[in-house]
Amino acid sequence: MDENVIKVENLVKYFDGRCVLDGINFDVPQGCIYGLLGRNGAGKTTIIRILLGLEPATRGETSLLGRKSTRLPAKIRGQIGCVAEGHNLIQNYKVSRLIKLCKDLSLNWNDGAFDHLMETFRLPRDRRVRDLSMGMRAQLNLSLAMAIDPELLILDDPTLGLDTVARRQFLELAIDIIQQQGRTILFCSHILSDVERIAERIGILAAGKLVVDCSLEELKTRVKKLRIIFPEYPPEDLYLTEIINRQIQGREMAITVANWNRQKQAILETFKPSSCTEVPMSLEDIFIECTRPDSEPIEAA
């Protein structure tokens, strides 16, 4: 098997003539936790649906665990745990019936792990799924996905609807899975602090394109925000490449730039700024900068 558990090649998707995904490429190697970020409607869920074979791609190819998404055999599906956005469980079933159905259909069911999760989340078995709260549904969905000891876990906004305690429990659980060698996780979320806490690699979707695809560490080193104060008005053009964002206010210029290096620093120094200070950036700051409508994609270093 290819060491990349998830492969997305030149993925294009149109909905009613509107381009949602425009040539997306990324790979997720075995054992990696990949955080896929993007604003609402950026196409995160569409990528996951295409990966799972629930939605056809307009162009391009995707594969999971070495098999094309459009032809995933039952054996491969049995190694993938999935928590879908909105937790599309069968609403009119009782929890116990849904559990039995999943258990009977799964190829590998870990009773001990599942019961432990049910107890941790204190989920009732005698109620109908539709009578559960959104948070409880999320917990049930997570428990079902985890019970099969998945090789690959796909989580589409899994913590949506969970309270702080349940979210923390989930993250700890995800970290447990990570610690089991070889597990791979594709994690989409709006809660950037969650992604920052567990993801090793980050992909940021904006305007149908993957504008960032690198490790979290690399992203934080590569993207710099600088506050530059000039003696007079700032120059029209700094002649720097890969400026993601630029804002001018009086003598002050704030720039977010990718792949910051000595060469770029030397170019900046030719403008003789009065001061140049680096502003620390969290993942959330980077995300906001990268998803601005006028931002430029960050190319590989």
Add this chain to the structure above:
Amino acid sequence: MLTLIKREIRDHVVYFFAAVIFSSILISISLTPISESRQHYRAVYGLGVALTITAIVISGFFAMGVGQMYTDKNRKISAFLSTLPVSRSRILIARIVTGTLAILTLIVPQLIVTIILLRLYAPPVPVYSGFIAEVFAGIFLTAFACYCIGLQAGWSSSSIVPAMGGFGLTCILVSLILIKGFGLHIIVILILFIIASLIRIRHLFTSTPL
């Protein structure tokens, strides 16, 4: 596969109950002797029963097909099942097997009773040896064809118009049988129709985004 079939039966158990009840009514009608005074109404009585059966077969199995697919689409059952180690083809096969079982629940007891009655009492008009097989094969295939149209209408329709179109097609199909009568030619037409329907359902079901 057995789990999927069990799930389908449990979710649509109402159709099985209806089939059992209707089958019992038909058997009761078969076993009820017609009184001497009503002998000359036999033809009218027979026609009435035949038309009632036809109407129930059309609407019942068409409704079952629509119900199975519409419930699935509405409750996103296949979308959930597809995240488990289950292919869409297996979900569809389980669904069709369930439909077939419902049809057999209606027909088989009636077939057994008819065979027993023919053994016990000589029919008023002599019939050829393949008569029973032809008639019951015809009824089964008609019910199955109606069910297939229901499956298509339930999956592809989000409005009432295509569903009514499917229902119209079912009526045409059944009218053809009423006019032409049961026989090998009708069996061949029904088989061809069912094959075409199944291919279309498979294509629709496996290619639509869930």
